[in-house]
Amino acid sequence: MGKQYRYIGVDQPRLEGRNFVTGRAVYGKDEKIPGMLYGKVLRSPYAYCRIKAIDTSRAEALPGVQAVLTYKNAPAWKLGMPIPHKKILDEKAYFIGDGVALVAAVSEEIAEEACELIEVEYEKLKPVLSIDEALHPDSPQIYEDFPGNRVPTKLFEEAHQSFDCSVFGDPETGFSEADEIVEGDSTVTSAQNPLPPEPPVVIAEWEGDELTIRGSIHAPGALKLSSAPAMSLEHSKLRVIPSTVGASYGSKVISICGQIVMYTAALAKAAKRPVRIAYTKEEHLSVYMNRLKSKAHYKIGLKKDGTVTAITGQWDCDCGAASAEQGHMIGVGLISQPILAKTSHCNIQTSLVVTNTMPTGPYRGFGYLENTCHILNILYQGLEKIGMDPVDYFKHNRLQVGDPIYHAYMCAGFETCSGPDILPTIQKGAEAFRWYERFKGWDRPSYETEDKIYAVGVGNTGQSDVGEQVSNENVQLNYDGGVIVFCGAAEFGPGTRDVMRKIAAEVLNVQLDKVKVTKCDTDAVPAEWGSTGSRSTYSMGCATIDAAKKARAKLLEQAAGMLHCPPEALDTRDGMIFFADAPEKLMLPWIAVMGPNYSITGVGHFGGNYSIPLQQLQFVEIAVDKHTGKVELMEQVCATDCGQIINPTGLKGQLDGYFPGIDMATREITRWDQDGRIVNANMIDYKTRTWNELPKHKNVISETPPSSTPEGPFGAFGAGEPSLAPGIPAIVMAIRCATGKWFNHLPITPGDIQNALKEREER
Template structure:
């Protein structure tokens, strides 16, 4: 049966609510008896807390709660339990929460914060991960080996190495010996802010009677957050209820407890009154989470014909003060430093290093964006030296259908080559450059990448059909803005055979909707989509069985389309609503559970002990950029970006294209403009006036291209798109700058000052 909704650019279900301003975000919520919470943050990068005196703060009229870390002495962390809700005896970065107050008004809280007296004993601090690795560096987490670890994350006791991993395949030494040319380069990928429109915000309410918490939050993984709180507080998961809100942009930044943990800590002391915590933009920029900065050293051996003999990669990740999702970023994200290429001999060392800075966490790409910067910049360095065309060298080495991944997994649905061809074609690769005008020079660049999705992982959903035939899809896939609700409704409508408008997709509530790993790693369409296929198929079969009984015919002759039951050769027999009226004469609802786990897929098979590196699907993307560089100012104007993405199958092409367009803008913004200006651990540009994001004036023509290779195990052949999408943008732009003016910038961002300096040095 041809799907009626899947594959079509259906307008998003949340569109009207959002464009009218009626959509409710955590910031907008106001509950009866609600108090406002505010946070006192550390002014020092590293210090012992000797005393926190809250007595004067408690006297401020309207203030109901004033606490410090000693009042709520729990630790949390989804990967490593290394982080206090509020600093207990030590602060490790400027902006770390030290005390919290809640009161009747925001102004009362602000006043109370000024009355808290904290005595610190300053400790030596370390800001550069290379310094933090040095012998005798000040330690952030002495005794870190005693922290609870939820995963194979190896620390190095007595150092600042939060976690480390290595991988080797073949024999790199032999590979280097066989090489005609060896390339050694160091690249730097900088920290950037997620910069969502909606700052971090959450509400929490504690019930003293049942010792339970309710949290209203836009987090991308409500069930995992509930588990993290449960692990931290030592209470069962069912006493922690997460009610999801619309998320005004997450990009990974809302994938850990941020505002939630602070609201929960205060709620414990407010006698049942809910507490709302809303970050200021300053706190969002300086004390939420960032992308990990990374120093990436690549040594690559090449044959003169442009094939690889070996690559050695050494990556140092700048962790900031606490683990957050860093251990997995450093472990899984590092692997794509080998690109979508056939490289016979590999060696990788990845170290994640604590520093006295804002916490780094998950950021769109989960490490892929950083290592792609290095891999793809070096690819052009290699191509130039070998006298090859940048497109040609990529086409020569890119993975093909049924190639083995570096762990031995057979790769299927490999659209690498097609994305290279389509993106390069759309940008006009190989055509003569338009004539330069005055001081301006034009150039083109290309970059490609691949990314796995978190594997294995699980998604569950519930589909409820009410007695009138209307359908409710209960899932914990939060609408983070990418159109999750819409595509899941499209899949449900086509799977069951009901009209799209008969389906509602409420926000997740962990007390009702079953477990989902989270809206992360571009996994929702594939995993939750498959769970919806599972539940929807069960619903459909049940309905057709009932129809068989009611209509006294063979179910095999029946079909359910758009809420109507049709019989082969006869036509419409009965509507779903009329059928259910007969079944549920005294009321009722049809309820089915859907489940998908990638764990059992045979496609994950790999070399012994290496299956953990397999991915249930692989995403491929190529961006090609055309830029114009002003050689007098160093300013880069991006003229055009063609972005080809292998999405498997576009459930909703418009939403896929929007993901690509948004990612290109994000990638361009952090390649050219975004940067933290730091001094002694302090972020100086803590406003959007000085932390520059791309504006409409910076956005080039964007050509999104969907490549649909199809995936045998994906719903309707779909894979994912959102996470990988920003990764090739920065190297494509940098490579285009090199093509235009012959300067190679190895450290992001690509600022006019750096380009101008390089141009002058070249002369």
């Protein structure tokens, strides 16, 4: 535990907690605008097809229908990055569930009936349903913009920004120095669904040529940046006002969210009235988005002491039917390499392909979850060959302060690691789990009973985008001692706005209930990327501190002029100004300095910092049923370093959200049939863990501020997002120890394990 603060690190009631638990919070479906219509989407029954004919006359004649759009009369808007390529409505449909027509009506029931009245004649085309099919030279060309079905590697041509590779050193030299070389394939194609409780909801309203978007929007600033040009709008003419968001887990961020935004905006423009589209849970599961699918081949050289001499690889990713954030995900995913396999010699190439499946997109573990699974799957097989304990490996080969980090995403160059050193956290986690007592060696379980095999595993993960993108926050001091934080964060669960309130209160030394955080409205707050990745606490926190300090400095400078003393001689607490060395001498209220008709505003800015590797380890114990092959998670320990805890309960909630990652190893999967149709798009057949199935769990949290950020948010940085990633390789390792078999695919099913146990018995 570091320095004691008034609010930082101290639990306080949530800013809007009472609204959540009493049902007063306003979610997207609660929003009502006078004259609002309801939109529905007619969707394609085929994975890839051409619309030969479409007749909307019966739908248009249905009483209550106000607008019907098809590719013939829809705006010529296009979605996608790095090249806009996915039309809002097209003569072709690119996956089962792709939009064919849009209807706006006075009720959802009438809109649904109108969709059923639209007559469509389709020409079926041969779909491309996997990475291998997309890369095959004889496969159909899905988009003219993407020859060979490959998405271009440049994210922004004018910035020469590329995400496609990490190349440095001389791998051949590195491999020549290795005592052991291991290589192999790995696939992560489970296409896990983020599955936040609330399906996507968007309301669009036009006033002349200006558009306002409301609804379930996780990152309003980021959505505005991507959607305004996609809809040929000037940036200043698109306004985004998020409702309370019923969770996102990354899935309600930018362009994937943009498709429903564009659908709604197009209908509202055609109908000349506000329109709301609210996806059903089935649509949420079958047409919105799921996790990036990928496969990789890695080759890793190791010395006997665990030093990685070289790593090379090919990482291929499937973005589904539209390319949006997936390129950014690959760039962030490549940053996991120096954290998991630090080396001086590297050559990792990537590709991103389009297929005729539901689009993939952001989900907690933005690209690095997938690459963590690939790298550790192969690396662990090398550690087994040299007989090294994985915990000892993570200690030996950890990133340390001063080490170079190759950052493919934002700078395509090296950053210098500023810490923190993860070694104490590794040691604390191993001790809490009793690792050295329970791990009996590779290919060996911890112990067996008549019916079950018990084994342990460990995983690590990380990225260094806690300081990604710029942030801007304003802090206003009012004459009555009140403070207003103008913040561009939406409320979607983790309490980002609460964190900014505590930061401002701590800097200004005022009562917490005197600090108000504005509702997010892109017309009323400074430009802000939003709460994505693990950047909020650090990036937005740095900007809030900057704004609060500037406002405080202005206040004390103004008071110093009245009191004829230097500003440094003054301090402030709870709306009163006093001499720092003699508080009893004078207590001057803020109103005496500002007057009743004035306020003081500090304008805060943060410019980005990519030198902080956010890491997390997870230790797991599993029990494998010898008869059924079922894997039961018995215990899990999470070990992480967050620099400085700001919101203890919020941090615990973030770290406790590890289990969807664990389930990706053995349970969660989106299943398609041979025609590209998702067959488990419901909450019964899509298997997720319920709360009563959670195992024994413990968080081990270190607080070590990184060396480069004494001016940061009290030494804090994000710690929540990585919790999904390290448990997956830990489970895979434990299954290896229990069954004697390495699995290079996810998820690992009970049938896979039954077969492995049979092979084990036969050996």
